[in-house]
Amino acid sequence: MGAVQQYKLFIDGKWEQADQTMEVIDKFTLKPFAAIAKARRQHVTAAVQSAHAALKTPFSPFERYKVLSKVAQLLQEHREDFANTLVLEVGKPIRESLGEVDRAIQTLIISAEEAKRIHGEGVPVEAAAGSEKRIAFTMRVPVGVIAAITPFNVPLNLVCHKICPAIAAGNSVILKPSDLTPIVSLKLAELFSEAGLPSGRLQVVTGDGPEIGTWLLDNEQVRMFSFTGSLRVGQLIRQKAGIRKVALELGNNSATIVHKDCNMDQAVEMVAVKSFNNSGQVCISVQRVFVHEDIKAEFARRLKERTEQFVVGNPHDKQTDIGPMISLKEAERVEGWVQEAVDQGASLISGGKRDGALYYPTILTDIKPEMKVCRQEVFGPVVSIDTYQEIDEVIHKVNDSEYGLQAGLFTNDLAFAMKAAKEIEVGGLIINDASAYRVDHMPYGGVKNSGTGKEGPSYAIEEMTEEKLIVINL
Numbered sequence: 122m123g124a125v126q127q128y129k130l131f132i133d134g135k136w137e138q139a140d141q142t143m144e145v146i147d148k149f150t151l152k153p154f155a156a157i158a159k160a161r162r163q164h165v166t167a168a169v170q171s172a173h174a175a176l177k178t179p180f181s182p183f184e185r186y187k188v189l190s191k192v193a194q195l196l197q198e199h200r201e202d203f204a205n206t207l208v209l210e211v212g213k214p215i216r217e218s219l220g221e222v223d224r225a226i227q228t229l230i231i232s233a234e235e236a237k238r239i240h241g242e243g244v245p246v247e248a249a250a251g252s253e254k255r256i257a258f259t260m261r262v263p264v265g266v267i268a269a270i271t272p273f274n275v276p277l278n279l280v281c282h283k284i285c286p287a288i289a290a291g292n293s294v295i296l297k298p299s300d301l302t303p304i305v306s307l308k309l310a311e312l313f314s315e316a317g318l319p320s321g322r323l324q325v326v327t328g329d330g331p332e333i334g335t336w337l338l339d340n341e342q343v344r345m346f347s348f349t350g351s352l353r354v355g356q357l358i359r360q361k362a363g364i365r366k367v368a369l370e371l372g373n374n375s376a377t378i379v380h381k382d383c384n385m386d387q388a389v390e391m392v393a394v395k396s397f398n399n400s401g402q403v404c405i406s407v408q409r410v411f412v413h414e415d416i417k418a419e420f421a422r423r424l425k426e427r428t429e430q431f432v433v434g435n436p437h438d439k440q441t442d443i444g445p446m447i448s449l450k451e452a453e454r455v456e457g458w459v460q461e462a463v464d465q466g467a468s469l470i471s472g473g474k475r476d477g478a479l480y481y482p483t484i485l486t487d488i489k490p491e492m493k494v495c496r497q498e499v500f501g502p503v504v505s506i507d508t509y510q511e512i513d514e515v516i517h518k519v520n521d522s523e524y525g526l527q528a529g530l531f532t533n534d535l536a537f538a539m540k541a542a543k544e545i546e547v548g549g550l551i552i553n554d555a556s557a558y559r560v561d562h563m564p565y566g567g568v569k570n571s572g573t574g575k576e577g578p579s580y581a582i583e584e585m586t587e588e589k590l591i592v593i594n595l
């Protein structure tokens with residue numbers, strides 16, 4: 122086994138050790154490959170103070186643009202190293218890991234560009250009687266200190282979706298990455314430092330999630346929480362943040378409809394790939410497929426055939442499509458949910474097999490909506506197939522969920538597509554693709570228990586700035 126590399130906290134532009142550490146596990150070998158510092162309350166307090174103090178030093182939009190552009194260039198130069206780190210800490214196959222690095226570069230570039238476009242608007246106050254001699258306009262000003270709390274599954278690009286718009290908008294950020302996958306965040310902080318980001322504009326505090334979360338929530342100098350993760354933690358942050366700003370990207374049990382008039386080749390390919398990539402640990406991953414009764418048998422047969430072509434195994438191997446889940450415990454949880462569904466009458470038509478933390482891509486039919494694999498978020502490589510006859514019926518089935526992030530619909534019927542656009546309760550409906558479509562400049566965020574607020578740099582900048590009105594009495 123290679124040496125276990127030690128990582129420190131990044132506070133006020135410097136690397137700081139803590140008296141305790143936590144191991145980071147290689148998700149394929151299940152052996153430690155790195156250790157991170159476990160922050161204490163005083164580290165978090167120092168990080169917030171440094172972030173707050175940094176706001177007093179001017180940092181112009183053009184300077185922010187230059188720093189973010191430089192980090193994009195540095196990340197391009199370190200592309201392989203970052204991808205290999207993702208393979209180790211997430212267990213994400215190398216091809217997909219390279220794809221995540223490429224998307225993170227885009228998120229940096231888009232945020233850099235957006236830094237130059239932040240603007241207010243004219244407000245025609247002179248149109249009101251008695252205000253004829255006044256003019257007014259708005260400005261967008263930074264919120265201040267933002268806490269960014271991120272999940273394990275896409276630890277580079279989802280971190281970029283928080284810290285890049287925050288910096289572009291002139292804020293200071295305290296990043297608390299997932300303790301399961303913190304290393305790319307620490308490496309990214311090195312790149313920001315090399316690119317000349319002023320001290321205090323970015324801090325990375327690693328350690329215990331609930332502890333650091335509590336210390337950040339207790340500190341009133343933190344003016345906004347931007348969180349991606351589970352509904353449980355999102356609700357807790359919402360409750361404790363009080364009147365401070367909160368943006369929440371939470372879970373989903375994403376639906377995709379396959380209508381009888383669709384392009385079957387396209388539907389099979391997209392559903393197969395987008396149910397199982399990153400071992401289904403993507404919150405827009407296809408989980409519930411609704412197939413028109415007339416084509417169900419053919420769709421299920423072809424989805425099974427395509428799914429069984431995926432190579433499951435070592436994420437370092439270029440041939441691998443599906444690597445391990447984030448932990449043995451999570452793979453065992455998914456195994457238990459599938460077994461419970463089968464015990465309750467579901468039919469297993471593919472997969473259902475576990476080998477350590479590897480869980481094979483699994484397809485269930487004959488499901489009931491109350492089964493955990495349908496009702497709750499699986500966050501694993503499991504898809505269930507249900508059927509429908511009528512359009513109203515399937516819209517009702519899709520909406521029968523506490524979540525509403527994104528959904529997919531395969532159809533060539535424009536009237537159905539437009540009805541679905543109006544009636545399906547989601548933040549995004551993807552027509553002629555599965556639910557798991559995201560490019561990094563689009564607005565991304567959910568309704569219902571999938572959260573509040575939008576990501577995508579220009580949308581996140583809206584969330585991360587306040588609109589201030591200026592009125593001049595001439």
Ligand SMILES: NC(=O)C1=CN([C@@H]2O[C@H](COP(=O)(O)OP(=O)(O)OC[C@H]3O[C@@H](n4cnc5c(N)ncnc54)[C@H](O)[C@@H]3O)[C@@H](O)[C@H]2O)C=CC1
Pocket residue numbers: 270271272273274275297298299300329330331332333334335349350351352354355357358370371372373403404498500526571572
């Ligand atoms: N809507 C979206 O864009 C996405 C949503 N997710 C959701 O995230 C979940 C999986 O990710 P996990 O990392 O397991 O989620 P999680 O909610 O367990 O953890 C997310 C982050 O919150 C931290 N945390 C844990 N307890 C905390 C507390 N009491 N206070 C403050 N922070 C705390 C964790 O350390 C981690 O950094 C799934 O439910 C998934 O749907 C994941 C990716 C994207």
Ligand SMILES: O=C(O)[C@H](O)CS(=O)(=O)O
Pocket residue numbers: 274275278279402403404405558559
């Ligand atoms: O929701 C997620 O898990 C991610 O945002 C999806 S993506 O950005 O990796 O496409």
